[in-house]
Amino acid sequence: MRKREYDEDDVRVRPGKGSRPRTRIRPAHEDAVEGFVIAVDRGRYTCLVETEGRRKKDRERRTVTAMKARELGRKGIVVGDRVAIVGDVSGTADTLARVVRVEPRTSMLRRSADDTEDTDGIERPIVANAEQLIIVTALADPPPRPRMIDRILVAAFDAEIDPLLCLTKSDLAPPAELVSLYDPLGVPYVVVQKGGDLEELRDRLTGHVSVLVGHSGVGKSTLVNALVPDANRAVSHVNAVTGRGRHTSTSAVALELPEGGWIIDTPGVRSFGLAHVSVETVLAGFPDLAEGTVNCPKGCTHLGEGCALDAWVADGHADPARLESLRRLLASREGAPDTDD
Ligand SMILES: Nc1nc2c(ncn2[C@@H]2O[C@H](COP(=O)(O)OP(=O)(O)OP(=O)(O)O)[C@@H](O)[C@H]2O)c(=O)[nH]1
Numbered sequence: 001m002r003k004r005e006y007d008e009d010d011v012r013v014r015p016g017k018g019s020r021p022r023t024r025i026r027p028a029h030e031d032a033v034e035g036f037v038i039a040v041d042r043g044r045y046t047c048l049v050e051t052e053g054r055r056k057k058d059r060e061r062r063t064v065t066a067m068k069a070r071e072l073g074r075k076g077i078v079v080g081d082r083v084a085i086v087g088d089v090s091g092t093a094d095t096l097a098r099v100v101r102v103e104p105r106t107s108m109l110r111r112s113a114d115d116t117e118d119t120d121g122i123e124r125p126i127v128a129n130a131e132q133l134i135i136v137t138a139l140a141d142p143p144p145r146p147r148m149i150d151r152i153l154v155a156a157f158d159a160e161i162d163p164l165l166c167l168t169k170s171d172l173a174p175p176a177e178l179v180s181l182y183d184p185l186g187v188p189y190v191v192v193q194k195g196g197d198l199e200e201l202r203d204r205l206t207g208h209v210s211v212l213v214g215h216s217g218v219g220k221s222t223l224v225n226a227l228v229p230d231a232n233r234a235v236s237h238v239n240a241v242t243g244r245g246r247h248t249s250t251s252a253v254a255l256e257l258p259e260g261g262w263i264i265d266t267p268g269v270r271s272f273g274l275a276h277v278s279v280e281t282v283l284a285g286f287p288d289l290a291e292g293t294v295n296c297p298k299g300c301t302h303l304g305e306g307c308a309l310d311a312w313v314a315d316g317h318a319d320p321a322r323l324e325s326l327r328r329l330l331a332s333r334e335g336a337p338d339t340d341d
């Protein structure tokens with residue numbers, strides 16, 4: 001898959017802005033320390049700061065609360081961002097440092113403003129620099145929602161983050177039927193259950209930054225608690241730092257895995273507005289079909305009716321199941337984020 005470069009301009013409040021010339025040279029902030037944003041709340045950024053050191057005893061970690069320096073303007077900062085911080089970086093209670101720079105991003109998971117707002121293309125960044133998007137879905141209770149999964153897959157395509165299906169509650173139903181739906185897309189999956197073996201999932205998570213998304217009741221908290229033994233403590237610590245009450249966090253929180261790597265829980269993300277995702281972006285995930293669209297009428301939605309992909313597949317150039325999957329993903333972008341089948 002092609003890799004884009006993400007930079008500070010990637011988080012934009014409104015498309016089409018930013019015509020202001022950038023001639024001002026920012027101060028270098030040579031004394032800045034590096035931080036990893038693990039939580040964001042009302043303009044306060046909780047950053048993990050690690051002091052470099054050759055010997056282990058010289059290395060020290062602390063959480064520093066920071067606000068955005070004015071020079072960053074309206075640029076957004078999200079969980080997963082790597083930032084440069086100046087000011088009081090001691091991490092002592094009641095101190096407030098300043099974020100002066102956001103390092104270039106490798107990925108950006110975003111959603112359009114949801115159905116309660118006007119879907120006029122405003123994008124909401126959710127998490128930066130994630131490598132994997134873990135789609136947590138119960139096999140039963142609540143029943144799987146394929147349209148929701150499709151929508152999250154489209155968001156993953158858009159963000160250029162590798163998706164992984166995590167199928168929970170395998171004690172209640174077998175995975176075969178759901179898995180067959182995602183076979184043509186080549187989406188990897190793991191099957192888990194409460195109290196069961198998490199070896200395979202752990203293997204895939206260790207050393208990486210992964211975002212977890214899933215609807216209420218699918219067992220995401222159960223999973224997070226099993227993966228990060230002190231997850232509750234970590235989350236309430238973050239909430240204490242940001243001044244939120246326990247269990248009220250609605251934005252993303254990064255939790256460190258004991259084996260290394262991070263999982264970013266997104267308790268508040270219940271839907272993905274996809275108005276910002278173009279047909280081309282989805283098609284980019286289907287190189288085997290993209291070639292077949294050269295004969296499509298201008299502005300073809302590829303959903304049927306005059307689309308050249310039907311003939312392309314009929315002529316044996318690509319697998320019909322792939323076309324079906326492409327159309328399912330394209331169609332999943334339409335309609336309100338929360339309607340489901
Ligand atoms: N049978 C069965 N039940 C499970 C499994 N995993 C979780 N549950 C139950 O499913 C319910 C929901 O689990 P949670 O972990 O709270 O789900 P969640 O996705 O975090 O839901 P929210 O807290 O609403 O976001 C709880 O009663 C769990 O005990 C499983 O593998 N099998």
Ligand SMILES: [Zn+2]
Pocket residue numbers: 293296297300301302303306307308309
């Ligand atoms: Zn077409």
